[in-house]
Amino acid sequence: MGESRHGNMIAEEIRSLLVEVTGRDELRDIPFDVPLLHEPVALDSISGVRLLRAVHDRYGVDVAAEDLNLDSLASVDALAAFIAERTDQVDGEFARLRKLEAYTPKKLYLVDATYGDSPVLGDAAALESVARSAVEAAGGHVLKDSHVVFPNGAITLVLILAESHLSLHTWPEENLVAIDLFSCGAIEGRIVIDRLTESFGLGEVPVREIDRG
Numbered sequence: 001m002g003e004s005r006h007g008n009m010i011a012e013e014i015r016s017l018l019v020e021v022t023g024r025d026e027l028r029d030i031p032f033d034v035p036l037l038h039e040p041v042a043l044d045s046i047s048g049v050r051l052l053r054a055v056h057d058r059y060g061v062d063v064a065a066e067d068l069n070l071d072s073l074a075s076v077d078a079l080a081a082f083i084a085e086r087t088d089q090v091d092g093e094f095a096r097l098r099k100l101e102a103y104t105p106k107k108l109y110l111v112d113a114t115y116g117d118s119p120v121l122g123d124a125a126a127l128e129s130v131a132r133s134a135v136e137a138a139g140g141h142v143l144k145d146s147h148v149v150f151p152n153g154a155i156t157l158v159l160i161l162a163e164s165h166l167s168l169h170t171w172p173e174e175n176l177v178a179i180d181l182f183s184c185g186a187i188e189g190r191i192v193i194d195r196l197t198e199s200f201g202l203g204e205v206p207v208r209e210i211d212r213g
Contacts, residue, residue: 010087011080013058018076021050032076045144045160048073052162055079056185061086064141064162065186106164106212109189111179111197113205121170121177121200124149127157131166134195135159140187163187168196177202182212 011032018027018041027041036043036051043051051073052063061083063072072082120126124147132142141162148156152173159166163185169178179196183189193207 008080010059010083011076014055014076014079014083017051017054017058021054022047030076032080035075036073036079043073049143049160049162049164053184055083059083059087062186064143065139068141106182106184107189108208108210108212109179109181109183109193110208110210111177111193111202111205113177113179113197113200113202114175115177115200115202116175118201121155122153122172124155124157127155127168127170128159130196130199131157131159131168134192134199135161135166135187137195138188138191140183140192161187166192 015028015030018030018036019025022043030041034041037048056062063079063082064070066086067082072079115121120130128145128147132145135142142159143162144160146158150156153170154172155168155170157168164182166182167180169180170176177200179193181189181192183192189209190207197203197205
């Protein structure tokens with residue numbers, strides 16, 4: 001990086017964050033131009049989400065919201081430059097004035113409901129499409145998805161989000177669906193829940209909200 005003291009400080013701190021989120025001490029000394037998504041760093045979806053959270057907590061910068069293609073994860077240099085452009089400097093030094101702004105409320109939303117004739121809840125592809133649309137409508141970002149269809153037609157779908165995760169579980173023999181959304185960051189949790197319950201034809205259902213952290 002080398003263009004500013006501000007940027008160099010951030011790059012050094014990013015290497016420390018990489019050690020924290022991966023548990024790999026050797027990353028403390030990696031070159032600034034090494035790709036973060038390929039070897040030797042090779043961040044996976046879990047460590048990548050942890051890094052984005054750590055950056056948001058430390059600098060108040062929501063990388064996933066401002067860099068939809070995540071080009072800033074090309075290297076330590078690229079991420080440091082991205083952060084440096086969005087943070088404050090005072091008297092030539094990086095000021096952690098955004099620390100208080102970086103506090104992110106964390107909330108768990110839970111829905112347990114019975115459903116009637118809902119084609120979406122019996123189709124894994126349709127379920128994923130509806131879930132993605134709900135997350136995006138609420139300002140969230142899907143990083144990865146995975147699903148399993150069981151022999152009885154039950155579906156478990158998990159979306160890994162930059163803002164945490166969304167999981168959906170169906171039990172067709174009981175006509176039961178469970179929605180678990182853990183929100184952290186720039187995502188409107190109630191919008192996700194409202195979109196899902198509407199798409200599933202659930203009508204008015206109780207929503208439990210639990211503050212976390």
